[in-house]
Amino acid sequence: MPIGRRNKVKGVQFTIMVVGASGTGRTTFVNTLCDSNLLPHKVCDSPETAHQEEGIRIRPVDVELDEDGIRIALTIVDTPGFGDNINNEASFQEIMSYLERQYDDILAEQSRIRRNPRFKDNRVHALLYFIPPTGHALREMDIELMRRLSPRVNVIPAIGKADTLTPRELKAFKQRIMEDIDHYDIPIYNFPYDPEEDDEETIQDNMELRALLPFAVVGSEEEVDIDGEPVRARVYPWGLVEVDNPRHSDFVRLRGAILGSHLGDLKALTEDVLYETYRTEKLSKSINESQESEFHPEDLANQSVIIKEEQLRKEQERIREYEVRAQHEISLMKQQLSAKEEALRTLEARTFSQPGSPY
Numbered sequence: 001m002p003i004g005r006r007n008k009v010k011g012v013q014f015t016i017m018v019v020g021a022s023g024t025g026r027t028t029f030v031n032t033l034c035d036s037n038l039l040p041h042k043v044c045d046s047p048e049t050a051h052q053e054e055g056i057r058i059r060p061v062d063v064e065l066d067e068d069g070i071r072i073a074l075t076i077v078d079t080p081g082f083g084d085n086i087n088n089e090a091s092f093q094e095i096m097s098y099l100e101r102q103y104d105d106i107l108a109e110q111s112r113i114r115r116n117p118r119f120k121d122n123r124v125h126a127l128l129y130f131i132p133p134t135g136h137a138l139r140e141m142d143i144e145l146m147r148r149l150s151p152r153v154n155v156i157p158a159i160g161k162a163d164t165l166t167p168r169e170l171k172a173f174k175q176r177i178m179e180d181i182d183h184y185d186i187p188i189y190n191f192p193y194d195p196e197e198d199d200e201e202t203i204q205d206n207m208e209l210r211a212l213l214p215f216a217v218v219g220s221e222e223e224v225d226i227d228g229e230p231v232r233a234r235v236y237p238w239g240l241v242e243v244d245n246p247r248h249s250d251f252v253r254l255r256g257a258i259l260g261s262h263l264g265d266l267k268a269l270t271e272d273v274l275y276e277t278y279r280t281e282k283l284s285k286s287i288n289e290s291q292e293s294e295f296h297p298e299d300l301a302n303q304s305v306i307i308k309e310e311q312l313r314k315e316q317e318r319i320r321e322y323e324v325r326a327q328h329e330i331s332l333m334k335q336q337l338s339a340k341e342e343a344l345r346t347l348e349a350r351t352f353s354q355p356g357s358p359y
């Protein structure tokens with residue numbers, strides 16, 4: 001491998017799943033988020049086949065983004081077809097088993113003696129749930145989906161096509177949705193903070209983001225020219241809805257949170273809390289099952305050895321991850337430093353070459 005490649009910063013890996021009823025604007029949102037035509041739009045069914053129920057199809061797609069000099073290897077998992085069927089149980093199951101399969105894969109990888117260097121961690125760090133802009137309240141299906149998936153993934157609720165509601169309707173709709181989420185005790189990702197531990201700025205930022213929940217999303221793959229500047233917007237006969245204008249939608253705040261300020265927190269929660277809970281549940285379940293089948297005292301001793309080994313492995317894994325992260329951060333800082341030095345050199349060169357420069 002050439003030295004240059006070996007030293008290259010790998011970037012941060014992040015996975016987002018988008019779930020929601022058909023036509024809530026998921027594809028448009030993903031393409032707006034990545035500023036590209038990453039996902040194709042659904043070809044509308046012909047009248048002969050429109051009534052046929054199609055199962056859910058889960059498709060991960062990889063894309064690389066550059067966020068202020070930091071490379072994000074982003075995986076988007078779209079789930080077309082959710083909520084299209086009369087009975088959505090199969091869709092729930094399929095999404096759930098996709099999430100758990102990624103946990104099982106990492107569990108298997110972590111217990112291998114020799115690690116597979118090509119192994120890709122596909123755990124989903126955030127699930128954006130698109131609520132249709134009905135202006136009413138959550139539907140039973142929305143509640144059920146968020147309630148069931150929240151223990152396995154960071155669920156972030158969003159209202160799709162939010163520009164179809166007036167500001168007053170949107171405010172009331174958001175309020176009703178949050179009341180439902182509180183009432184049903186759905187553990188969505190609510191930008192947690194610790195008033196004792198966190199600094200003032202973090203607390204303020206998290207409070208603001210929490211107050212925006214569920215995010216009002218507007219997407220557009222079109223650009224219009226405003227005063228010579230290309231602006232991403234939806235064009236209506238009565239005016240423009242600008243995607244990146246915080247007065248028009250919460251898109252910028254949502255994007256900034258998931259791909260910037262809260263990326264690390266979402267990853268840490270997935271890996272240290274959600275995955276750990278799954279792992280513990282799975283491990284204790286398999287112990288219980290083997291105990292139920294036949295009891296041998298030596299099994300108990302073996303199990304405690306297995307648990308100890310597992311704990312040790314986990315500790316080693318944590319240290320390794322910490323080292324990788326620290327290495328990564330150092331590389332990023334070096335990159336930023338050399339970019340700043342470069343900018344300074346350019347500035348100096350420009351200053352010295354000015355005709356009126358005193359130098």
Ligand SMILES: Nc1nc2c(ncn2[C@@H]2O[C@H](COP(=O)(O)OP(=O)(O)OP(=O)(O)O)[C@@H](O)[C@H]2O)c(=O)[nH]1
Nearest residue numbers: 022023024025026027028042080081161217218219
């Ligand atoms: N008003 C409005 N319309 C939107 C918005 N985003 C997308 N649309 C439109 O809504 C329709 C469906 O958008 P898609 O992005 O294809 O929705 P989807 O959720 O991916 O739909 P399926 O893949 O068919 O399940 C298209 O006509 C989009 O142009 C939005 O923010 N506001």
Ligand SMILES: [Mg+2]
Nearest residue numbers: 026027042080
């Ligand atoms: Mg789509």
